[in-house]
Amino acid sequence: MESNRKNVPQGAHAATAGGAEPNYINAHKGIWSWMTTVDHKRLGLMYLVGVLGFFAVGGIFALLVRTQLLGPIFKGASGKQEWLFSGETYNKLFTLHGAVMVFLVIIPSIPASLGNFFLPLMLGAKDVAFPKLNLMSFYVYILGGAFLLFSIFTGAVDTGWTFYTPYSSTTSTSVVSAVLGVFILGFSSILTGVNFIVTIHKMRAPGLTWVRLPLFVWAQYATSLIQVLATPVLAITLMLLAIERTIGVGIFDPKLGGDPVLFQHFFWFYSHPAVYIMILPAFGVISEIITINSRKQIFGYKAIAMSSVAIAVIGFLVWGHHMFTSGQSELAAAVFSFLTFAVAVPTAIKTFSWVATMYGGSLRMNSAMWYAQAFLFLFTIGGLTGLFLGTLSVDIHLHDTYFVVAHFHYVMMGGTMTAFVGALHHWWPKMTGRMLNEFWGKVSCFFVFAGFNIAFFSQFVLGTKGMPRRYANYLPEFQYLHQISTIGSYLLGLGFFITLCYMIQSLINGEKAPPNPWGGRSLEWETDSPPIEHNFHHQPVVTHGPYEFPEIDHSQAPRGGH
Amino acid sequence: MSQQTAHASTAGHHPKYLAHHFESMAQQNAAGKLGMWLFLGQEVLFFSGLFLAYILARIFYPETFLAAHELLDWKLGALNTVFLLTSSLTMALAVRGAQVNSQKQMYWNIMATLILGGAFMVVKYFEYTHKFHDGLLPGKLFDAAKAMHNGVPANIPGAPAIFFAIYFVMTGTHGLHVLIGMGLMIWLLIRIKRGDFNSENHVYLENVGLYWHIVDLIWIFLFPLLYLVR
Ligand code: HEM
Ligand SMILES: [Cu+2]
Numbered sequence: 001m002e003s004n005r006k007n008v009p010q011g012a013h014a015a016t017a018g019g020a021e022p023n024y025i026n027a028h029k030g031i032w033s034w035m036t037t038v039d040h041k042r043l044g045l046m047y048l049v050g051v052l053g054f055f056a057v058g059g060i061f062a063l064l065v066r067t068q069l070l071g072p073i074f075k076g077a078s079g080k081q082e083w084l085f086s087g088e089t090y091n092k093l094f095t096l097h098g099a100v101m102v103f104l105v106i107i108p109s110i111p112a113s114l115g116n117f118f119l120p121l122m123l124g125a126k127d128v129a130f131p132k133l134n135l136m137s138f139y140v141y142i143l144g145g146a147f148l149l150f151s152i153f154t155g156a157v158d159t160g161w162t163f164y165t166p167y168s169s170t171t172s173t174s175v176v177s178a179v180l181g182v183f184i185l186g187f188s189s190i191l192t193g194v195n196f197i198v199t200i201h202k203m204r205a206p207g208l209t210w211v212r213l214p215l216f217v218w219a220q221y222a223t224s225l226i227q228v229l230a231t232p233v234l235a236i237t238l239m240l241l242a243i244e245r246t247i248g249v250g251i252f253d254p255k256l257g258g259d260p261v262l263f264q265h266f267f268w269f270y271s272h273p274a275v276y277i278m279i280l281p282a283f284g285v286i287s288e289i290i291t292i293n294s295r296k297q298i299f300g301y302k303a304i305a306m307s308s309v310a311i312a313v314i315g316f317l318v319w320g321h322h323m324f325t326s327g328q329s330e331l332a333a334a335v336f337s338f339l340t341f342a343v344a345v346p347t348a349i350k351t352f353s354w355v356a357t358m359y360g361g362s363l364r365m366n367s368a369m370w371y372a373q374a375f376l377f378l379f380t381i382g383g384l385t386g387l388f389l390g391t392l393s394v395d396i397h398l399h400d401t402y403f404v405v406a407h408f409h410y411v412m413m414g415g416t417m418t419a420f421v422g423a424l425h426h427w428w429p430k431m432t433g434r435m436l437n438e439f440w441g442k443v444s445c446f447f448v449f450a451g452f453n454i455a456f457f458s459q460f461v462l463g464t465k466g467m468p469r470r471y472a473n474y475l476p477e478f479q480y481l482h483q484i485s486t487i488g489s490y491l492l493g494l495g496f497f498i499t500l501c502y503m504i505q506s507l508i509n510g511e512k513a514p515p516n517p518w519g520g521r522s523l524e525w526e527t528d529s530p531p532i533e534h535n536f537h538h539q540p541v542v543t544h545g546p547y548e549f550p551e552i553d554h555s556q557a558p559r560g561g562h
Numbered sequence: 563m564s565q566q567t568a569h570a571s572t573a574g575h576h577p578k579y580l581a582h583h584f585e586s587m588a589q590q591n592a593a594g595k596l597g598m599w600l601f602l603g604q605e606v607l608f609f610s611g612l613f614l615a616y617i618l619a620r621i622f623y624p625e626t627f628l629a630a631h632e633l634l635d636w637k638l639g640a641l642n643t644v645f646l647l648t649s650s651l652t653m654a655l656a657v658r659g660a661q662v663n664s665q666k667q668m669y670w671n672i673m674a675t676l677i678l679g680g681a682f683m684v685v686k687y688f689e690y691t692h693k694f695h696d697g698l699l700p701g702k703l704f705d706a707a708k709a710m711h712n713g714v715p716a717n718i719p720g721a722p723a724i725f726f727a728i729y730f731v732m733t734g735t736h737g738l739h740v741l742i743g744m745g746l747m748i749w750l751l752i753r754i755k756r757g758d759f760n761s762e763n764h765v766y767l768e769n770v771g772l773y774w775h776i777v778d779l780i781w782i783f784l785f786p787l788l789y790l791v792r
Contacts, residue, residue: 126583129593194600202593203583232604236611240731248702249727251615256701257721262618266611534582 023433027533038131041531043138044117045431050138051113054104054145061097063493065090066455066486068472090472091158092173098161099178103185104145106412107274109420110281111227112141112192115220117431119196121524121531122214124205124540129198133191140188148181160470162271165252165263169244176245179238186231186238189277193227196220205523207542214522214546215291215304219284222308226273226280226315234270237263261326268319276315278412280308282379282419283350286372289426290354292518293369294361295551300353307346314343324395333392340390347383351376362551366518367441371422374449378414382407385460400470403463406456414452421448421499428506429513433530436510440502447495454488522546579763587762594765595772602776605739609780612732616787619724626720631791633698633714634729635689639789642685643781649678650778653771660764668767669754675774676747679740686737693726700727729788736784739777746770 024041034042068090071083085093116134120127128134151157151174159168159175168175200213200221241263243249250256252263283304291298298304320328320336328336354376363369385407389395398404428436458481467478474482516525521544527536577587584590620627652674659667696712697705704723709716716722750770753759759767 130597131581131583133597190601190604194597194604197600198593198597201596202589228600228604229607232608233611236608239735240611240615243731244701247700249731250701250721250724251619251727253701256723257623258724259618259622262615266614 021528021532021537023528023530024533025433025530036135038127038135039533040116040120040128040131040134041431041535043134044113044115046138047108047116047141048113050142050145051105051109054100055109057149058097058100058105059493059496061093061100063489065093065097066489068093069474069482070486085472087472088158091160091470092156094470095157095160096152099148099157099182101412102161102274102278103182104148106278106416107185107189108141108192109278109416110285110423111196111220111223111277112137112188114285114420114423114427115196115223115281116192118427118524119199119217119220120203121430121527121535122217122522123199123203124208124523124536124542125199125203126534126536128195129203130195133195137188137191137195140184140191144181144183144185144188146181147184148178151175151177151181162267163238163241163263164267165241165244165260166254168241169248169253176242179242183235183238183242186235189227190231190235193224193231196224197228200224205540205542208523211302211305212542212545213305214284215287215298215301215308216281216284218305219280219287219308222312223277223280225309226277226312230270230273230277230316233266234274237266237270240266261323261328264323264326265319268322269316272319272322273312273315275408275411276311278416279379280311282375282416283308285419285423285426286354286375287350288520288522289368289372289422290357291547292426292520292549293364293366293372294358295364295519295549296357296361296547297545297549297552298353298547299356299359300349301545301547303349304353307349310346311343314339314346318343318390321390321395324392325399337390337392341387344383344387344390351380351383364518366425367436367438367445368422368426370442370445371418371425371448374445374452375415375418375422378410378418378449378452382410382412382415385410398463400468401463402459402467402469405469406459406463409456409459414456418448418452421496424503426518427524428503429517430524430529430531432507432510433513433528434506434510435513435517436506437502440498444495444498444502447491447498449495451488451491451493451495455485455492456488458482458485458488519549521548577762579758591763591765594769598769598772602772605773605776609735612728612735613783613787616728616732619721619728623720623724626718626722626725627791629718629720630722630725631789633696633709633716634789635692636789638685638689639785642682643785645678645682645685646778646781649675649682650775652678653774657764657768657771660759660767661761663761665754665757668759669751672747672750672754672767676744676751679744679747682740683737683744686733693730698726700730732784732788736777736780739780743770743774743777746773 024039028037034046037043064085068084116128154174154177156173157163157175157178158171158173163175163179168179200217204213240249240251244252248256249258251258252260254260287298287304318336318339320332321340324333324336385403389398389404389407425436425441428434462478462481462485465478465481467474467481513529515527515529517529518525523536523540523542524531526540580587580590584593652671656668656671656675659665659669659671693699696714696716697703697708698714698716699705701723704726706716706718706722718725747770750767753766
């Protein structure tokens, strides 16, 4: 009976969606209606455009960095040989690449764009709890991005995205502007986090209990907690750094009696939890895509939901694993190492649950699912190599080498970005009302997956052989690996370029999307594609879990809980 | 599966201050308050960074803190503590005024809070100008010679530049919060005059109140840590 109800209006809506009630895109017209909108769906879309734009900027920096590394070979003691860029320019390029990708792309990627769009829809709410605050966070984000990029014109930054003192308080480059940019971006992140937590607590539709929330919502909840609790520490740190540079407060400056390692503690107290800001939403996305396309109850709903929260909590206690070589006490290092291993446990619980969900399911391999498989493969490698780095003695050898670079690209690019692109494929029909081209979706996924592995697996090898990170030049024996890596990065770029092409094609003349193309059971699929301005025609009432698909055979084993 | 039929825009009995995306005033107020509590959690963590810097500096240079705090005027600090504590009381009374629907009680208590906050800033202003005059400044700007010249015993062991850096950054950040709070009071006064608040709808007022109490609370830690070192 339930599946009937879902199928009947589906066709009816699709036929009348355009005529009956305007959707959120055409309900109001003109650029001004977008600039002043408080509609979470429009804001989500605006964030999406912003994030993708910055992703292109960061990507260009990355390709420049990789191109530099094709060529230069250290010419012995006689002198330096320069290829495309000088060492100084190279330093600025990788700093901008890192800062743009971390603060402007990955941190806001899934939460600010897809989270904004889908959280209220999944909760059956008309909007987030504080729509005006939401608009403000968007402008704060743009302002922060402007500051960060403005630093390019005032001499750029060459400290690396980590802004370590004492170098960052003495270099002549434009650190203050960049740091202010990141400071401002932090507030955007905090405000979004506050908004989401309140929305999840207070705006759930009748019947939508905590254990009926889609796992994407749980993941967003854990992410928001970290955003609210960790980001202020980064803010104060960067504020101190900016003051340090302008009037030399001396808290981080050993010449005045300060402690530069204190900066590292502050920085990683935020930035380790921040890596979970980056990855938890991706976990949420993967739970959705894999379950919908396996047509099965998800394996271990509560375990996945709770492990997100566990990661959020333990993630606050492991920052010292970035500082094993900084001279912290041996006891501290051992404790941090232990906790780092502990935080991998809830992560592994998730991975196993996803695989178990697919086991025995009737898999539908659409392009979102392709991206989800790529995620599983890449993230697993990224997470496991994190354990290498969390092992004290091994890290002494690998710290600050390309091994670390490869590790965090496997989790950030291979994990978060593939999940993000997969999520775009999954929810694109809902957001735009158009389908994407499945064939080209798979082609792009192939290029992304292959290119990524070529680009970054070679870096694991480079790292173990001792190639340090952040150098514009290297010894001849490293060249072939660097060249392989660069070729991979071009393939990766090509993959994303293909995605861009068929996304534009879909907007122009893509096939019209039905309200529920993948047969989902969570609330976002109950409204039109694209949704109407106020989300739902009627206040939805929830009577089932998010993954109770009609195909599930209830006659076999009794399922508890509902 | 049943569905309610009340359409978003057709439920006509909404009070005018109920935003369209909430179902009831209770929901709207609860959301507002939870949002503020989260924001305050964020504030506490923001300041915790500074307190950590304080703790470390004090562990590194206990003798500096002992000597340098003598150069702060504890009487002025105590006066400011009185101002802020009283203002927290008037703030609480303003919220009480909203609960019992007394416009007058709301208005004058917010006014009193605003004035007390202003008094706090005036005292801070005198303290700061005095320090500027004596060269008791943060970091590189610290000028012991100038201070000695002005008769201030600034021959402090350890790292006085760091003590004053911490003093100025902590009280400065706190002062900025007081100023923002005063801005919020002015906004509240305007809205009270407009008749926006009553016993059903005063979550804004309550939230500014919560904010003000946290600003007050932070000062209660700052005062002994900076002025009353032993
Ligand atoms: C099982 C989970 C993980 C473990 C055990 C782990 C462990 C580590 C360790 C020990 C380091 C320090 C290496 C060094 O500098 O010597 C590191 C670096 C890093 N990790 Fe992970 N990690 C994990 C997951 C992640 C995730 C999910 C992300 C982001 C999405 C991430 C992002 C990073 C970044 C950005 C760095 C390098 C920062 C820098 O120095 O610039 N990690 N990881
Ligand atoms: Cu970490």
